[in-house]
Amino acid sequence: MVDLLSLNTYIPVLLVVLAPIIGGILMGIDRKLTARMQSRIGPPILQPFYDVIKLWGKQPFLASGLQPILAFGYFGFSIAAYTLLAFGQDILLMIFTIALADICLMVASFNSKSPYSNIGAKRGLLGMMSCEPVMILAALNISIMTGTFMIQGIFDITVPLLPYLPLTLLAMIPVLVVNMQKSPFDVSASGHAHQELVRGIYTEFSGYTLALIELGHWTKVDLMLSFVALFWAQSLIVGATLALSFFFVALVIDNVYPRLDWKSMVKTTWTVGFLLIIANIIGLIVRLVAL
């Protein structure tokens, strides 16, 4: 029964509304921290918002009529995935909704003749292929702990997940790096100019379609970090600290490693992800048997 007068009813709604904004601020912190690590001053924290507002006001150049619909789809499905998480729905459904958002972006990139855009989209599909199985296995691990695939189940058990699933959480680091499009796995689209693919999957986007893609990307980054925070869902402060420390680790990895090719991406995410998660599953089963 939904209690409309209780404050707790509105917290998930607030989280969904704030998701792109929090993601944008994180992107601003990302650019500032990256600049400081390279001993530069860096842009202001609100820089991503200036970028998106500016892109919204640019003259629209569309590569095809389908492009704006798919850009809206990417943003919409990212928000939908976050809504599923905020309302404590099914983890698997959330992962598949992220995949749907990504597919919108890939189809929009394939929908032009630009070779950069096409190769970027192919690499984007490889990025999805390397992340999805790891995330689904992580969801399986969580379900073994909670006995359900619902995210609400994580809040219902009294103990946090982290002490039981530390290896699963570690397996999320490469997944986070791929989803944030950071080095070494920014194969589909690099944030920096003068790479071999120009802007990769984003090459054919301009104006408001690119602004929508940016907003969708922020929501997705926020979603991935919120997923990390679920590993200590009992306390908001500990969960947020966990997510922010993972964000910082991803930035350090970005600044330390050069770009690698797609083969290294698939090999690393699968080897690290599968080994850690399977070790964790075996540990859980042994513990269950011993009890």
Add this chain to the structure above:
Amino acid sequence: MRTMTKARIKSPWVLHFDCGSCNGCDIEILAAQTPRFDIERFGIVNIGDPKQADMLLVTGPVNKRNQRVLRNLYDQMPAPKTVIAIGECACSGAIFHNCPNTLGGVDKVIPVDVYVPGCAARPEQIVDGIMLALQKLEKISECQGEGG
């Protein structure tokens, strides 16, 4: 000032095109992005894609072979856009002004908003040129807001 104008002058993404320069000015443009000058503190990002760029930085004299490419890049940039000619060669053709294969300055092919002289133009001058172009962009954007 309108929010859109503020966002525009705080986030100029630049596209760099080398029209056959000696690479002196190109190295200075890259030097402007290094920690010493760090143009990203003004929100300036060097973007490789004309469709996402707001400013075109051109170096070198335009010749008969690459004028089509320059024109094409300019046409692919969505409005509002500005063009900055960097270095003596891009401004006027300099020592190449009477060569049979060159056309002279960049303004023979596309409209130029700001000229940054120098051989090679120094990073401080390039940053200064971008700031001048932003002042022009601010006026254009404010006029658009008034329906002009």
